Amino acid sequence: MMKNKKRLFTEESYDDLEDNIGVVMPILTECDVDEDFMEGMDEVGTVVPILPLRNMVLFPGVAIPVVVGRPKSMRLIKDAAQKKTLIGVVCQKEMEIEDPALDDLHLTGVIGEIVRVLEMPDGATTVILQGKKRFTLNDLTDAEPYLRGNITLLDDVLPEQTDREFEALISTIKDLTIKMMSAMANPPRDLIFSIKNNKNVQYQINFSASNIPSGATEKQQLLQIDDLKERAYRLLFILNREYQLIELKASIQMKTHEDINQQQKEYFLQQQIKTIQEELGGNINELEIKELRAKAAKKKWSKEVSEVFEKEVRKLERLHPQSPDFSIQTQYVQTIVNLPWNEYSKDNFNLKRAEKVLNRDHYGLEKVKERIIEHLAVLKLKGDMKSPIICLYGPPGVGKTSLGKSVAEALNRKYVRVSLGGLHDEAEIRGHRRTYIGAMSGRIIQNIQKAGTSNPVFVLDEIDKITSDFKGDPSSALLEVLDPEQNTTFHDNYLDIDYDLSRVMFIATANNLNTISQPLLDRMELIEVSGYILEEKVEIAARHLVPKQLDTHGVPKEKVSFPKKSLQLIVESYTRESGVRELDKKIAKVVRKIAKRFALGDDSAVQVTPALVKEFLGAVEYTRDKYQGNEYAGVVTGLAWTAVGGEILFVESSLSKGKGEKLTLTGNLGAVMKESAMLALEYIRSHTKLFGIQEEMFENWNVHIHVPEGAIPKDGPSAGVTMVTSLVSAFTQRKVKANLAMTGEITLRGKVLPVGGIKEKILAAKRAGIKDIILCTENQKDVEEIKEDYLKGLTFHYVKDIADVIDFALTDEVVKNPQF
Structure with a gap:
């Protein structure tokens, strides 16, 4: 059968194969244009x-080397x-x-010819097989001494010779195959020339299918397609995909190669710099690390911290x-x-x-001073204790923040302060x-580092103004900081x-x-600074x-x-606050006027008289915070708490003729205050006899309650x-x-019922010239805690x-009202 057949391989092909045992790829053929691989x-029967x-998948016309190892395959x-x-492959x-067995095999195969058997060193x-024609494996007839099977030969469905689309397909497949081979490290130029000149379309399609880098599954799918044109379309799709992948790999490799070249260049230059630095007196990097190790030698840290430091320094030494x-x-x-x-x-x-320092810097604040002295006393007796977490709360400008400095000086500790206002990132x-x-x-750690000691006085300013968002809740993070049981291992x-x-x-x-x-x-000791x-x-x-x-x-002070x-x-007429911040600003304004006089050359002594205060500060700013008398019925003075301290407010009630029991509320009142007004009216209606009020008045008179200063929201x-x-x-x-x-x-x-803010309300009453104050019996304990x-x-x-309130508050004197 082989006598009249043209040689398909050169001796060089065999030599190459012997040097590349185990490489699975099609052998480089030298098929002539008119050669028939059928x-x-x-002579092929129905059983082979x-x-x-x-x-591995064998295609018709394509030769591949196969390393044979199984005993049955060797015998075959x-x-x-x-x-x-x-044989059937x-x-x-x-x-x-x-x-x-039969179920373990793909049923579409190719009749193969054994071209040569090579015994390797x-x-x-290794056997070289060339594909002939496709077949379908119907079943296996024998399993010993090797597999034999019943087959049916398959013919390819060829397109018409005038099909221009098929010609274009073959041309595109040929070009892509040549491009892929040209992209190899050592392109097979003889094979590329052979493919260019080969006119056998079946061979061209099968050779390209055998050469695609994808796995056996995709090649088997190509082999199973009967229609040659359809097989060509599918092959072109795979070739396009694989060629794009080759181009991408080449691009990545080129970029990487450029980066490596740049790194090599930089490394070479750095080595030169290192040599120069050593000649001049040592490497800067080495000097820095030596300095870090010298600092570390003086540290009093634990064994665990020492190990972490050493590990991180070694890592630093290895870095460029x-x-x-x-x-x-x-x-x-x-940082460590x-x-x-x-x-x-x-x-x-x-x-x-300590007591002298606290009294020198702050007037009043007795509770806070007492707490600091107590802490010092315990430290003195015990020698060591967990520091308390103190929270000073009260209106602005009363000296809460500045108190921290005084405490630090009294304790002889370092002082650090962090403003938490508006903080929203954990x-x-x-x-x-x-x-x-x-x-x-x-x-926390930054300021401990700034302080230089592990026991400073640490002021967390405006802790009530922390906010939370998608970045976390800082107040939750502060729990670990402010818990004496947890902050030993922050x-x-x-x-x-x-x-x-x-x-x-x-x-x-x-x-x-x-x-x-x-x-x-819950983790803080609350101290009110009123x-x-x-x-x-x-x-x-x-x-x-x-x-x-x-x-x-x-x-000059003198x-x-x-x-x-x-x-x-200044306090009474130009400020209205619980603290002294506004007072400080007004005094600064007066001093600036005096400074201007001295700067203009008038260096005579100045006594700041009340008349001079009015000249410097202008018209009186606050007059409403005064008791306004009791000439009118229905006007009562109340006491209110605000964020800047206590204030007095006036509740005014008036009646006007009308039908429908109408109640009008004005003065920018909140929901709770409106409910109090309705509650008061309902209580009076249900107790008319107690107060000597005629029931008909509710039906014939409209009630209007007003709280002045309508621009200011009021609630509670x-x-x-x-x-x-x-x-x-x-x-x-x-x-x-x-x-x-x-x-x-x-x-x-x-x-x-009792209410809060008693101290602030009492101060507001004093400022307004009030003499008598009505409170709930349960508020008596709050009054007893206030200084005399x-x-x-x-x-x-x-x-x-x-x-009891009405009995004490209302006199028997009746105001003459022409409406009644």
Whole structure:
């Protein structure tokens, strides 16, 4: 059968094969244009020996080398080569199966001719097979000594010779195949030339299909397509996909190659710089690391921290100075070494000195001062204890923040302060993880590093103004900081080492406790810092504010005198606050006017008289915060709490003729205050006999309740008793007792309930010239906690029922009203 057949392989092809044992690829053929690879097919019967291949597919016309290893396959090859018979070649579905059955084989295969059998030096046998024609395997007839099967030959469905589309398909497939071969490291130029000149379309399609880099499954699918044109379309799709992949790989390789070249260039230059630096006196990087190790040797840190530091320094030593990670690693190592691990400032246990410092810097604030002295006393006796977490709350400007500095000086500790107002990112407290660009430690660790000791006085300012959003809840992160049981091992995400905060004295400040989460409140010791009375403000101004402003503006202290009457005028007529911040601004304004005089050449001594205060500050700004008398029925003075301290407010009630029992509420009242007004009216209607009011009045008179200063929102239950008193006064036209104010919540049964903010309300009453104050009996305990100085000139009347309020508040004098 082989006698008249043209040689398909050159000797060089065999030599190449022997040098590349085990490589599965089509042998480079030298088929002539008119060569017929179907020769000998007329001798094929219906039963042929079956050779199963692992992960390989033979195509008609294409020759491939196959390494034979299985005993059955060896027997088949020897028998077929000896008898010069054709064999059936099929592909296994699974490579791992050693002895395949019919179900383990793809049923479409190719009749193959054994071109040559090669015995390799390592003992393996390689057989070169060339495909002839496709067939379908119907079943297996024998399993021993090798597989034999019943087959049916398949013919390719060829397109018409005039099909121009098919010609274009073949041309495109040929071009893509040549492009893919040209992209190889060593392109087979003889084979490329042969493909260009080969006119056998079946061979061209089968050769390209055999050469695609995809797996055996996709090749088997191509083999099973009978229509040659359809097979060509499918092949073109695969070739396009694989060629795009080759181009992408080449592009990536080129970019990588360029990057490597650039890195090699940079490395070469860096090595030169390193050599120059060594000649000049050492590598800068090495000097930095040596300095870090010297610092670390002086640290008092634990074994665990030492191990982490050593590990990170070694990592830094391996990094190139121009690497992006070098600066990140350097910053991290410096953060570790700059923290004051187990370094503490020595506390000053001189209690008399501490008390002197606190009294010098702050007038009043007795509770806070007492708490600091107690803490020092315990430290002195015990020697060591977990520092308390103190929360100072009260209106603005009363000295909560500045108190932290005084505490630090009294304890002889470092002072750091963090403003938490508007903070909404949890990472500000716990830090960012090092994986992020621009990562840094949180504000707690940053300020501990700034302080230089592990036991500073740490002021957390405006803790009530923390907000939360999608970045987390900072108040929840503060729980670990402010819990004495947890902060011994505070974990910062950036530092990633536990740090002991138990010796830090945290002082938090807040204006309003309602906005602080309950778990956070639970971890703090609350100390109220309430507003100042007139006398205290005058003392604070004389001792602290005036000297500070004179010094700030460069005015000689000996040439300016501030009588207390002038300071009292500023407090009463130009400020309305619980603290002294506004007072400080007004004094600064007066001092600026004096500074201007000195700057213009007038260096005569100045006494700031009340008349001069009015000249410098202009017209009086606040006059409403004064008691306005009791000439009219239905006008009652109430007491209110605001964020800036206590204030007095007036509740006015009037009646007008009309039908329908109409109640009108004005003055920008909140929902709770409106409910108090309706509650007061309903209570009076149900107790008309108690107050001597005729029932017909409710049907013939409309009621209007107004609280002045309508631009200011007002809410809360504290005005309940004030509204009842105002309405009863309006219905009965009885005057209200002079210089009287009241506060308290009411119930529908007429009970008076306690309210909060008593101290601020009492201060407001004093400022307004009130003499008598009506309070709920349960508020008596709040009054007893207030210093006697705050209560001078005031008389308190404690009540349980609204009837007691009316009995005391209303006089028997009736205002003449022409409407009644």
